Amino acid sequence: xxxxxxxxxxxxxxxxxxxxxxxxxxxxxxxxxxxxxxxxxxxxxxxxxxxxxxxxxxxxxxxxxxxxxxxxxxxxxxxxxxxxxxxxxxxxxxxxxxxxxxxxxxxxxxxxxxxxxxxxxxxxxxxxxxxxxxxxxxxxxxxxxxxxxxxxxxxxxxxxxxxxxx
Numbered sequence: 001x002x003x004x005x006x007x008x009x010x011x012x013x014x015x016x017x018x019x020x021x022x023x024x025x026x027x028x029x030x031x032x033x034x035x036x037x038x039x040x041x042x043x044x045x046x047x048x049x050x051x052x053x054x055x056x057x058x059x060x061x062x063x064x065x066x067x068x069x070x071x072x073x074x075x076x077x078x079x080x081x082x083x084x085x086x087x088x089x090x091x092x093x094x095x096x097x098x099x100x101x102x103x104x105x106x107x108x109x110x111x112x113x114x115x116x117x118x119x120x121x122x123x124x125x126x127x128x129x130x131x132x133x134x135x136x137x138x139x140x141x142x143x144x145x146x147x148x149x150x151x152x153x154x155x156x157x158x159x160x161x162x163x164x165x166x
Contacts, residue, residue, distance in 0.1 A: 063121060065129070065141055067094075067149035069156040072131060074121060074141060086139060088160060092132045094153035096146035099128035104140060113137050129153075 064075040071088040075081070101107050104120035111119035113133070120140040122128075128142040129149050143149060 063123060063141070065143050065149065067129070067152045069152075069159075072129070072139075072141070072149070072153065086131060086133070088153070088156055090133050091153060091157060092134060093157070094150045095130045095132075096150045097128055097130045097140070099126060099140055099142050101125055101142075113139060 062076075062078060064080060066073045066075075069088065070085075071091060072086045072094075074084045076083070099120070099122060101110075101120075101122035101124075104110050104118075104122055107122050107124075109119070109121050113119045117136055118138040118140075121142065122140075123142050126142060127144065127146045128140055129146045131139040131153075133139060
């Protein structure tokens with residue numbers, strides 16, 4: 001169970017526990033007051049806003065990083081969507097580094113490979129993979145054991161055929 005699952009469970013219980021409240025004048029009353037949509041909106045609006053706010057947040061609660069002879073692939077969130085792939089032909093070198101998110105702009109997805117020529121996926125401080133890309137770009141992602149991924153990528157880079165006869 002990831003933190004996103006437990007958060008959804010708490011939102012679920014909050015939403016349904018507030019939807020089944022009945023108000024009575026006294027214990028002998030059998031009359032149940034019904035709420036119109038206009039009356040219920042202030043009750044449900046915070047729950048709906050909280051639920052909608054969790055959708056983009058849960059995309060960064062968990063990532064799955066795969067290194068192969070095709071390149072590096074990152075799948076975001078519990079549903080493993082969206083997916084980002086950096087093809088092997090774009091990678092010059094891979095290295096294992098110690099990532100400090102403050103140096104890369106904070107936590108989450110930071111930067112832009114197109115605009116700033118550097119980007120990072122930082123879920124925590126610690127070990128990560130640094131990719132030196134073509135045209136002077138840099139990409140960093142935090143992972144548990146970067147050495148294995150770095151070895152796979154660097155071996156695949158060494159085995160790829162030279163481009164344009166070089």
